[in-house]
Amino acid sequence: MTHVLDPDALSDDARALSVPLPPYRDVTRSDSAFRAFLHGLPGVDQVGAEARVAQLGTRSIKTTSKAWAIDTAISMVDLTTLEGADTPGKVRSLAAKAMRPDPTDPSCPRVAAVCVYGDLAGVAREALGDSGVHVAAVATAFPSGRASRAVKLADVRDAVQNGADEIDMVIDRGAFLSGRYLDVYEEIVAVKEACGEAHLKVILETGELVTLDNVRRASWIAMLAGGDFIKTSTGKVSPAATLPVGLVMLEAVRDFRVATGRQVGFKPAGGIRTTKDAVKHLVLINETVGRDWLDPGWFRFGASSLLNDLLLQRQKLRTGHYSGPDHVSVD
Amino acid sequence: MTAPTVPSQPSPFEYAPAPESRSIVDIAPSYGLFIDGEFVDGTGESFKTVNPATEEVLTEVASGSDADVDRAVRAARRAFEKTWGPMRPADRGKYLFRIARLLQERAREFAVLESLDNGKPIRESRDVDVPLAAAHFFYYAGWADKLDHVGLGTRPRPLGVAGQVIPWNFPLLMLAWKVAPALAAGNTVVLKPAETTPLTALLFAEVCRQADLPAGVVNIVTGAGETGRAVVEHDDVDKVAFTGSTDVGRSIARAVAGTRKKLTLELGGKAANIVFDDAPIDQAVEGIVQGIFFNQGHVCCAGSRLLVQESIHDEVIASLQRRIGTLRVGDPLDKNTDIGAINSAEQLARIRELSDIGEAEGAQRWQPACELPDRGFWYPPTIFTDVSPAHRIARDEIFGPVLSVLTFRTPDEAVAKANNTTYGLSAGIWSEKGSRILKIADQLRAGVVWANTFNKFDPTSPFGGYKQSGYGREGGRHGLAAYLEGAEQ
Numbered sequence: 001m002t003h004v005l006d007p008d009a010l011s012d013d014a015r016a017l018s019v020p021l022p023p024y025r026d027v028t029r030s031d032s033a034f035r036a037f038l039h040g041l042p043g044v045d046q047v048g049a050e051a052r053v054a055q056l057g058t059r060s061i062k063t064t065s066k067a068w069a070i071d072t073a074i075s076m077v078d079l080t081t082l083e084g085a086d087t088p089g090k091v092r093s094l095a096a097k098a099m100r101p102d103p104t105d106p107s108c109p110r111v112a113a114v115c116v117y118g119d120l121a122g123v124a125r126e127a128l129g130d131s132g133v134h135v136a137a138v139a140t141a142f143p144s145g146r147a148s149r150a151v152k153l154a155d156v157r158d159a160v161q162n163g164a165d166e167i168d169m170v171i172d173r174g175a176f177l178s179g180r181y182l183d184v185y186e187e188i189v190a191v192k193e194a195c196g197e198a199h200l201k202v203i204l205e206t207g208e209l210v211t212l213d214n215v216r217r218a219s220w221i222a223m224l225a226g227g228d229f230i231k232t233s234t235g236k237v238s239p240a241a242t243l244p245v246g247l248v249m250l251e252a253v254r255d256f257r258v259a260t261g262r263q264v265g266f267k268p269a270g271g272i273r274t275t276k277d278a279v280k281h282l283v284l285i286n287e288t289v290g291r292d293w294l295d296p297g298w299f300r301f302g303a304s305s306l307l308n309d310l311l312l313q314r315q316k317l318r319t320g321h322y323s324g325p326d327h328v329s330v331d
Numbered sequence: 332m333t334a335p336t337v338p339s340q341p342s343p344f345e346y347a348p349a350p351e352s353r354s355i356v357d358i359a360p361s362y363g364l365f366i367d368g369e370f371v372d373g374t375g376e377s378f379k380t381v382n383p384a385t386e387e388v389l390t391e392v393a394s395g396s397d398a399d400v401d402r403a404v405r406a407a408r409r410a411f412e413k414t415w416g417p418m419r420p421a422d423r424g425k426y427l428f429r430i431a432r433l434l435q436e437r438a439r440e441f442a443v444l445e446s447l448d449n450g451k452p453i454r455e456s457r458d459v460d461v462p463l464a465a466a467h468f469f470y471y472a473g474w475a476d477k478l479d480h481v482g483l484g485t486r487p488r489p490l491g492v493a494g495q496v497i498p499w500n501f502p503l504l505m506l507a508w509k510v511a512p513a514l515a516a517g518n519t520v521v522l523k524p525a526e527t528t529p530l531t532a533l534l535f536a537e538v539c540r541q542a543d544l545p546a547g548v549v550n551i552v553t554g555a556g557e558t559g560r561a562v563v564e565h566d567d568v569d570k571v572a573f574t575g576s577t578d579v580g581r582s583i584a585r586a587v588a589g590t591r592k593k594l595t596l597e598l599g600g601k602a603a604n605i606v607f608d609d610a611p612i613d614q615a616v617e618g619i620v621q622g623i624f625f626n627q628g629h630v631c632c633a634g635s636r637l638l639v640q641e642s643i644h645d646e647v648i649a650s651l652q653r654r655i656g657t658l659r660v661g662d663p664l665d666k667n668t669d670i671g672a673i674n675s676a677e678q679l680a681r682i683r684e685l686s687d688i689g690e691a692e693g694a695q696r697w698q699p700a701c702e703l704p705d706r707g708f709w710y711p712p713t714i715f716t717d718v719s720p721a722h723r724i725a726r727d728e729i730f731g732p733v734l735s736v737l738t739f740r741t742p743d744e745a746v747a748k749a750n751n752t753t754y755g756l757s758a759g760i761w762s763e764k765g766s767r768i769l770k771i772a773d774q775l776r777a778g779v780v781w782a783n784t785f786n787k788f789d790p791t792s793p794f795g796g797y798k799q800s801g802y803g804r805e806g807g808r809h810g811l812a813a814y815l816e817g818a819e820q
Contacts, residue, residue: 043763045783048614058454060349060666068344251613286344287657294344 118159125163240270269302368546410547450672489517595803600756755797
């Protein structure tokens, strides 16, 4: 790994941490061992995975369960703005919305986090204060991840210093697709160390990995490397958070906990715009991994426009009629 | 991966009831027989049909006597000679297309009625039975004017009057499998639906009228076994098609022996679903569930014997148990129900009896914690492990939501165990390795072999059995051969 500058080499602590949990301690001992392990994971039959999510998509969630699902979904949103045009003003208005999504209804839950670029994490932190809404920052040369590891780690430290308590990193898809799995793994370990106390979400960018077998392998790399969450996408590549991808990633976190005892969270991001999409994801969690993941600590939606649709549907359930887009705020 | 045992936990995400409205169906207090284009009273005693989920009596249905069956066969003969037989094939196709479209238009009505009378979940009647029934009519409608090009000789001719007896597990779909190819080939039919599930066939009769199908082309005679016997044994029937149990199939074969009647039988099965250690495990588990719990296991091609490679047995069983824990058993009309009611008290008794025998013979019974409704006929999804090939639950068709798990060590052993059955209707193979799938499929003596899927049906694909699973094929071009003269299969 010639591109790692010395000052950013793993500390001894991190080196110790970089050994995966039992029973997988030895799988990262060499490139070939790691490759053999990842390719030894059960394959995914794409047709079968699609059929399964299509079947779950027919679940009919009505009345009380819909109300529960909408409130739960709101509390799981990472309200996101990741534009070149982002300003402190925009972030502050997003933060206000995150804390009180529906100003007319105090019973509406707040969202889980505000997700911004690292340089604006400080603005978000200040605006959110002690509201309990987390500050998530994307880092590691998001969204492409094409920078030297030193730059990526500096990006992470900067975001944490600015007040981010959650870091959304991207994996090196180039390394993954060229079969250098250990590079991908070691980079995640290094980022995890740079995060310190901050929670680490590992973005696989499944739209670039393409196959569900790749999604399963990348999920395992991220979990073995210590990621707290695995996340589908940056939102900058299409397709993003599809249901078959979600199914495979949920199976991965489920199997990983069974094997190691450690629970890893899951965050689909990108392309989830409607309440219907959100409910389908909640059903998918419910019937794939169960109640333990139905909590903002273990499941998030990376989304921007989703929140307004959830609010409109929430108002519809409470009042019996649609109020229209002018009754929720433009972000 | 180590063998996991995850406690199944109740979810806080309870799905509120989402019942499909039954107001779309209009069930009359009593029904007659559909003969010569008219609903007429039967001369036999009428019988009740119940909703197996509640034991509520839905309606009374006429029981066709020998005289009624004779009337029906004569009407079919007249229609064959006067209208349907001489009709331009393209026009016959037109009627079939019309029926197919009407089935689609009235799909919700058919689905609700099917679930009420049969007990199957609305998700299946809505997404599988009714769309597939319509698809069969569309498919065979297209063949009606192309029979010279089916590949069954240059001028294949219809046989005449077909007597058809169908089972209760897929009432409308089995009707479509029988009626669509018969009509497309130019035959007329007398159909006897199952005693416990006559209602969608009677609604289909209404569709025939709506489609202006000439009188006598389709005749529906409801009743029990005696009525079916009368249809099969009637002298003027040219062709007998039966789907049902092997015992009844055997007696039909005896009755038809020595006559000019052509016969196709689609009987029981005890299919092996073979899971190799290189299978896509999560999808295989889905396939096992789909294989045995689809339609409460009331499926002749159900994957009722799971053959799992010994090295992954514990892992697969743990995954399977977790997955079965999420199956929702209950009201068939609830859109979120996965497993509905057992079709009849009689069938429930048979499932119970064989399951008890399985336990007595030393197999381990496992059932998830699930609440069953107080009324109606219910049986929870069940798996038996430690099953030996000698156990009755590994040999007899249970025809219920009961899976027998056996293991194997090598591909040869898998094939030997899979073929070690008196049946041969279907089989499944789960492996990510294409060469293995091809080799094993070649060695399995089963009419249908699914690879990395199970219980998938399509009108273009022939379906039928080896050995005691019967003979003849339904579906595809092969399905037409059973209804054409000069077209031996």
